[in-house]
Amino acid sequence: MEFSIVIPTYDRHDQISACLDSLKELDYPGDRFEVIVVDDGSPQALPPYKGPLRVTLVRQEHAGPAAARNTGAAAARGQWLAFTDDDCRPAVDWLSRLYGRLAHVPGHMVGGLTLNALTENPYATASQLLVHYLYEYYNRDPEHARFFTSNNLAVPAELFRRIGGFDARLTRAAGEDRDLCERWREQGYGLFYEPAAVVYHAHDLTLRKFWRQHFQYGQAAFYFHRQRARRVELEPPAFYLRPLRYPFSHGPGIAGLRLAMLLGLSQAATAAGYYSKRIGF
DSSP: OOEEEEEEESSOHHHHHHHHHHHTTOSSOGGGEEEEEEEESOSSOOOOOOSSSOEEEEEEOSOOHHHHHHHHHHHOOSSEEEEOOTTEEEOTTHHHHHHHHHTTSTTEEEEEEEEESOTTOHHHHHHHHHHHHHHHHHOSSGGGOOOOOTTSEEEEHHHHHHTTSSOTTOOSSSSHHHHHHHHHHHTTOEEEEEEEEEEEEOOOOOHHHHHHHHHHHHHHHHHHHHHTTTTOOOOOHHHHHGGGTGGGGTSOHHHHHHHHHHHHHHHHHHHHHHHHHHTTO
């Protein structure tokens, strides 16, 4: 078995069903990969999967996506672990592209490109644009990348287990990917960015959900810095201000202004989340 695709899910039956439908279209041989779906304590348990994929359904008590990914990795039989999320739709050649890179850079984590699937949703667009900004900043040298999101990355299973997987103390969907990448690099392993490995992200956000998402990112950032205070270096001030100008290169005029305002709101929400934990609120 070459790949184990690990997908955490919580109370989103329609999304995980659509994700599995997309995996049926992969051009990778079906006998060379398996799918591990981890139901993270959904109020209504997922029904057994009926379809052509080799799917193992694992259920755990609700503990967050980081713990769910670790549970999936523990049940996996593949040489490599490929992680995505229930609201993602991998492209047909996603696994093939990951394989092509992993086979040539043993001991590396490989991350792909995530694109917004909901282009008419301004909040989803802004949220994904911020990720693109981070990738341009941290992964400008693809052979020495520094950060991948957990909805599109692959790792050698043995090394993932050796470093302890995701930090399950990070119980919300924020920060666990950054922590994993940092620990991976500290152990002397490399990260390689492969933008040809594409996943489409269908994260349906409203204004309230957008604020809450980035507020949680701020809370996760606080825990990340607290746990690693002696090793984490803050970025220069320009790093935090540049996102306000970044959207204008992707949507001039009114469209760019709207995205800039939303990215400004995301920065405010992140700061609010960070300082809410710092002051013990």
